Amino acid sequence: MEATELRLNNLVIYEDEIVPVIGMENKHNGLFVKIDSFTAVDQRKLKPIALTAEWFSKLGFKEVYRSSTRVRFDLPNFCRYDFDLSSNKILEGFLFFGNYIKCTHLHQLQNIYFTLTGEELKVEHNLTQKEIVA
Structure with missing residues (x-):
């Protein structure tokens, strides 16, 4: 980074x-x-902080689809993020008008969201001042 x-x-x-x-x-x-x-x-x-299902939950995303090859998270009325569970990782990233924007870390997702909306991506789950990373 x-x-x-x-x-x-x-x-x-x-x-x-x-x-x-x-x-x-x-x-x-x-x-x-x-x-x-x-x-x-x-x-x-x-x-950097790796994007995980736990982080998507903290950011207000909801899991809306799961199969043996993909997991999709939606931020209601705005965007999607797909995790490709296959080894090639072709269909993974921030989904924007049918194209995947590769981002694997939280700061990258925060930056994409801000660029597209002009607003900060809010963390809905309150973090302690300096939350310990597991």
Whole structure:
């Protein structure tokens, strides 16, 4: 994950905790990501959050279809995301006008959603300030 992929409000993992990106700054010839008012960390210490069924639930998506080869989640009245359970993963990603946009991490989905709607993708399940990643 590169810092150029991140925008404000993206959720990422730092030291096994989920943290929001609240800013970026150049320091000591490097790019640092602010995760709270006092802490800016080297972008290489951040990890992306993998998209899972649990995360789709937290984002308000509902499972609407399941077969031996695919699982589909819908965000009512807006979009779909398919998990391809086969080995080739051809039919996987954010479904937009019949095309799959590959994204496997939460920050990527947040960015796509914001680009298309101009709004933040809201986490419906309240996370603790710094929820521990299992």
